Amino acid sequence: MTAGGFDALVPVTDPDALREQEQAGAALADAVRELLDATVRTRLDPAQLHAAIPAVREVTESLLADAADGPRGLEPSSDGRMRVHGNPMVGALNPFAPPLRIDWDGERAATRFTVGAAYEGPPGCLHGGIAAAVLDQVLGVIPSSIGLPAMTATLDLRYRRPTPLGELSATAWLVERDGWKLRLEGELTDAEGEVTVSATGLFVVPRVAREHLGTPTGDAGEFAPPAG
Numbered sequence: 001m002t003a004g005g006f007d008a009l010v011p012v013t014d015p016d017a018l019r020e021q022e023q024a025g026a027a028l029a030d031a032v033r034e035l036l037d038a039t040v041r042t043r044l045d046p047a048q049l050h051a052a053i054p055a056v057r058e059v060t061e062s063l064l065a066d067a068a069d070g071p072r073g074l075e076p077s078s079d080g081r082m083r084v085h086g087n088p089m090v091g092a093l094n095p096f097a098p099p100l101r102i103d104w105d106g107e108r109a110a111t112r113f114t115v116g117a118a119y120e121g122p123p124g125c126l127h128g129g130i131a132a133a134v135l136d137q138v139l140g141v142i143p144s145s146i147g148l149p150a151m152t153a154t155l156d157l158r159y160r161r162p163t164p165l166g167e168l169s170a171t172a173w174l175v176e177r178d179g180w181k182l183r184l185e186g187e188l189t190d191a192e193g194e195v196t197v198s199a200t201g202l203f204v205v206p207r208v209a210r211e212h213l214g215t216p217t218g219d220a221g222e223f224a225p226p227a228g
């Protein structure tokens with residue numbers, strides 16, 4: 001990802017060790033993403049499917065030997081930015097995330113990504129809820145990148161044509177700012193360049209974030225914790 005529009009960062013004690021941890025976690029997520037895709041696509045017979053389960057469970061048990069009790073929440077990254085690593089769209093540690101890698105320059109955000117069998121809704125096409133999640137995330141990056149971390153208050157979608165699975169892109173842009181409210185628009189586009197879904201969103205800086213303004217991170221919708 002590119003840097004955000006401002007550079008408020010949190011101090012990281014040992015960035016090299018943290019980077020190594022992040023890279024290993026992301027590599028594991030990549031491998032599990034392949035497993036997810038294979039699980040959906042496999043045509044092995046019932047006995048072969050049952051035979052695969054113990055090995056998968058063994059890996060799960062090994063990972064749970066040292067795991068958080070619940071969601072990870074906001075954590076500092078090796079680059080000093082706060083991130084939700086479990087985010088289902090951009091989280092580096094989440095195998096369900098495509099993952100999106102969103103570039104932004106303040107008032108515009110864009111991503112190219114690939115979706116396969118695990119995201120299928122209508123046959124051969126992207127599930128509409130996933131399209132909504134992608135657009136929610138891409139629109140949601142912009143408020144943070146201009147220092148106004150905001151939550152989705154409304155998200156209106158127009159599904160213009162089916163979105164084929166495969167390579168896609170999404171873009172979003174700021175239309176208007178009115179105090180703590182931001183109006184954003186965006187589009188999901190297929191590999192042929194056809195717009196398949198268009199979105200309009202109202203994002204509102206929540207009261208809790210208003211108290212923390214001045215310490216946003218500029219990253220994918222996260223904000224820094226309160227000082228002290």
Ligand SMILES: CCCCC/C=C\C/C=C\C/C=C\C/C=C\CCCC(=O)SCCNC(=O)CCNC(=O)[C@H](O)C(C)(C)COP(=O)(O)OP(=O)(O)OC[C@H]1O[C@@H](n2cnc3c(N)ncnc32)[C@H](O)[C@@H]1OP(=O)(O)O
Nearest residue numbers: 136137140149150151152153154204205206207209221222
């Ligand atoms: C558990 C705590 C979490 C705290 C997180 C804090 C900050 C995080 C910020 C960014 C990071 C978040 C996510 C990552 C980025 C992208 C991922 C995609 C985004 C999401 O996935 S995000 C999850 C889905 N999202 C929600 O889960 C929101 C649930 N909801 C609420 O949390 C409140 O509802 C909220 C915050 C929307 C407003 O509440 P509030 O109390 O802060 O603000 P308030 O009511 O004062 O409204 C101020 C002005 O906005 C107007 N306004 C409000 N809502 C409106 C609406 N729906 N339509 C038209 N106008 C609306 C009012 O009319 C007033 O307008 P005016 O000033 O002109 O009178």
